[in-house]
Amino acid sequence: MIPRPPSVVIEALSPLVEGGRYPIKRAIGEDIVVETDVFKDGHDIVLAVLKWRKKGHHRWHETPMQCIDPYNKDRWSGVFSVFENAVYEYTIEAWGDYFRSWQHEFQVKFEAGLTELTSEILEGASFVGRAAKLAQDQGQKRDAERLVVLSDKVREGNPETVNALAHSPEMEALMTAYADRSESAEYLLNPPPVAKLIALSAPSAPLENAAAPARKGAGNVIAFPTESSPAGKKGAASKKKKPATVAEPKAAAAPVVAPEPEFHFTPRYPQVYVDRPRANFSQWYEFFPRSAEGRGDKGSTFRDCLPRVDDARAMGFDVIYFPPIHPIGITARKGKNNAVNCQPGEPGVPYAIGNRHQKCPNGGGHKDVAPELGTLEDFGWLVKEIHARGMEVALDFALNCSPDHPYVHEHPDWFYKRPDGTIKYAENPPKKYQDVYPLNYHNADWRTLWDELTSVIEFWCEHGVRIFRVDNPHTKPVAFWEYLIGRVQARFPDALFLSEAFTRPKMMKVLAKAGFTHSYTYFTWRNTKEGLTKYFTEITQTECSEYMRPNLWPNTPDILPSFLQFGGRSAFIIRAVLAATLSPVYGIYSGFELCENLGLDKKPWDAASNVGHFLHLCDNDYKQLAKEEYLDSEKYQWKQRDWNAPGNIKEIITRLNRIRHENRALQQLRNLQFQRTENDLVLYYSKMTAARDNIILVVVSLDPFHFQDAYIDVPVDQFGWVEDQQYQVHDLLNDERYLWTGRRNFVRLHPDKPAHVFRVRRKTHSEKDFDYYL
CATH class of the missing domain: 2.60.40.1180 (Golgi alpha-mannosidase II)
Known part of the structure; x- marks a missing residue:
């Protein structure tokens, strides 16, 4: 008999990101509310369940869905919760409930006063009998026996008895537990075309014997086979055991050609990546370890960082974020305020990573720490001390290589080259970064490069780090990040990634879809009421919230916003409150709590005389106000500070973080x-x-x-x-x-x-x- 396709339609499912190409995101303990349209031809009552499971598991969990559309009854909703740091998949199964359709029809006829209902009673008894068979097949002997008794009572009852019995609590419960789903439909992301399945389906019997009554049992409906279904297993086995054709003459040996790799970009079912709780709620504090003591005459070490860590903890922060801690190159080293010529003794820019000339255990690249900060053992000690305080470390993953990086010496083809054969340094006109060589992610040896950079993250995971802030990910291929993050989280599912991409909206969003846990945002340049309202409505109330978690920063080592430069202490309080209450994840860069706002080139502007215009410029044309860079930035030098300077807002920040934790x-x-x-x-x-x-x-x-x-x-x-x-x-x-x-x-x-x-x-x-x- 030719199998029939299901007649129930399931569509318009949400949440769903890019048709299921990417998973939605949640954290442990969160609920996922799923909605979908479910309907079918005819007048049968439709039922639906929401199903979910950990990826790789066979057994589904399920919960009934409720119709939430009071008018046409097509929109359904269900909810499930997730409790493990893992990938889950979810789907909808729906079917025409023929027992409840009969139940409703019988009640209408009975209440209309019809007395000749013999055929309807027999039909109802047959539905209950089928449920008894399902219970028996599932090994539920007691339920099967009760259903047999109920079937007999229906068959032998009068209309009044049957109507009461059909609506009894016991009947409702048992018929729900053993519903006939033989004609159910399941939501798939890439369902096979029904017309093609029908065309390829071979009749199992001559056509004249293929007539089947309505509401036929299992075996007569096209089921889209899952990995574990009998059809799926049979198909896989047939591929493995395809017999050879003995009648064909043996062909001449053909050259061996490697098969094209298969890329399956869309999974079978919608997925949700479930992170640990800190992905959803955390407060970050960034400082340069070399400036931990606040001295301008010498650098600090890892062993000097605990007072700064304890101060951050006292303010309520739980993530300590370090800019790059790796060896710094000597060639073309930058000086104070990004001076091209570095003076003797100046520490250089931590983002110019790599110094193979220093004696480092791993060659002086991304898997080493700068000797002036200490050793890997010192770093390990600091990580343990931070963990002991209920906090953790976030490291900067900056894929910059100084001319002295071991990659330059060992793999020169990983870099861009000029026609004369020299390696190109980084540029962002009019800015030039002579101390940094950018990597070429599409070089001939790209796979080796991608694997090496993935191993860098895995190296630091093995040293107790699970959070990484990624510098300028938008300048690297999205496919690279999807590959790297996927590989890392397969080994370390608790690894979190922050995307530092201040770029076009579509690129920021696709990086979040590709796997980044957190994203920097345009919050820095949203100061007007209109700008803040529109932007945060978009990232919290639209599909964007399903995959993008905003991590709000009122300042960074690269950005000292005009609002802070002109607004004084009050401006710092305003931005702290906004960052701490608009998003559950936020951070500050050290000095913010001290209201440091000395910029590199602040214009003589009377901001107080026209606040509305000032805020408009902050959002749309800040260059009229100032260069949004720090004067004497500690990116280029050791920073002298009084960590308890008068006028600080440490008490306010402490109060904000306590409010966040208590609410x-x-x-x-x-x-x-x-x-x-x-x-x-x-x-x-x-x-x-x-x-x-x-x-x-x-x-x-x-x-x-x-x-x-x-x-x-x-x-x-x-x-x-x-x-x-x-x-x-x-x-x-x-x-x-x-x-x-x-x-x-x-x-x-x-x-x-x-x-x-x-x-x-x-x-x-x-x-x-x-x-x-x-």
Whole structure:
């Protein structure tokens, strides 16, 4: 008999990234809400289940889906949770539920007063009998016996008895457990064309014997075979055991040609990559180990870093991020403020990696540490000390090679060459980087290069590092990153990667799709209310949030934004609050807590006289205001600092990180909602847990110079409260408490206190329930 294709249609599944080409991303403990359209021809009732499993496992877990479309009943939703750092796959299975279709039809006829229902009763009994057979086949003897009894009762009952029995809790439970899925459809990313399957299907019997009644059992529906299905196994076996054709004469020996490699870019089922919790929630602190002591006359070592680590921990940070710690080249070494000529004793740029002339155990490249910082043993000691404090290390993965890198000596063909045979140094006109040679990822020996660079990450994973900030990944092939990250995470699934790509939106997004855990963002250049609202709506409320996790940085060693250069201490507080509350992952580069804002070329601009125009320039034309680079940047020198300099905002940062840790709403990304206020210099947004047991309202002045007032609309309806209900508002940032009523309330912000972070609670019946009584 020719098998029939399934008639249930499953389409418009979400979440799905690029048609399933890339996995969505979640962290351990998160829920994945899946929606899809499910429908079929005719009037049969349709049921659907959401199925999921760890990739490589055979057994599916499943949960019933619910119809969420009250009108045409085609949109369905289900949810599952993930609890391991692994790749999961998920799908939908749906079928026409003929028992429930019969159940509904029988009830309608019975309630309409029809008495001749003998045929309908026999049909219902047959459905229950089939369920008994399924239970028996699955080894569930007791359930099978109960279903046989129920089938007999249906067959022998009168219409009233049958109608009651069909809707009994026992019948509902058993018929759900042993539903006939023989004609079910399964969602696949690349289903074979049905017409082609039908054309290739050979009849199993003469056509005159192929007639089949409606609602036929298993074996008569085209099933798209899975890896473990009988059809799938049979197909694989036939490929392995294909018999030789003895009738053919033996052909002359042909030259052996290596087969073309097969690349399967899209998996069979949608996938989700589940990271460890720190991928979803973390706070980073970046500092140069060589400047750990804050001395300008000499460099520090790994053994000098603990006071800086402890200070970061006291502020609430849990990731310590080091710029490159590798040997620094001598040839064309840069001096202070990127001077072409380096003076004797100047330490050079850590991003000019490699010095084969130094005595390093691994040749002086990316698998060594700079001798002036210490040894690999010293680094290992520091990593253990950081881990002992509940923190971990992130390393910079900068694929730059100085002219003294061992790769230049051993593999010159890995680099770009000029017509005269010399190796090209890096350029980004008008900037020139004579101390760096860029790698050529498409050279003739590209696979060896890719494997070597992958081994660099694996080397540092073996030395206790699991987080890597990747420098300028957008200047390397996306395929390279997909290869490297995939290889590394196959061995070290807890490895996390931060993409430092300040480039075009599409490139930033595809790098996230290709495997980067975190992404730098345009947050640095989003200072207006319109710019912030539009940008963060995109990255938290659209498909982008399924694969891209924003890691917000108000400053970096390369970027000192104009807003910070002109806005003073208040500007630093504003950007800290925004970074810490808009995203569950953020970081600061050392000196931010000290409000360091001395730029390389700040223009004489009166920013306070027209704040709106100033913010517009910060977002769209910052070059009119300043070069966004530090004067006396520690990229080129040791940095002298007083780590407790007057005017610092360490206490505020500490409070922000404590607020983040104590409020689960701030540990999530996709719950961000911008709220209404009329003042264009005040940004107002909310975050709330799904259970509504943690509600945060954030109100931030975007003006670092003046007082700003605003009426804000509190979305009490979203909280499930009535309009005139009184509720408690606790400003966690400034430790002030209020009782508010209704939607519309007034706030005042000034430069010393430019933000509120409110936790909102229902008003309790006793003053003893206020926080300060606890």
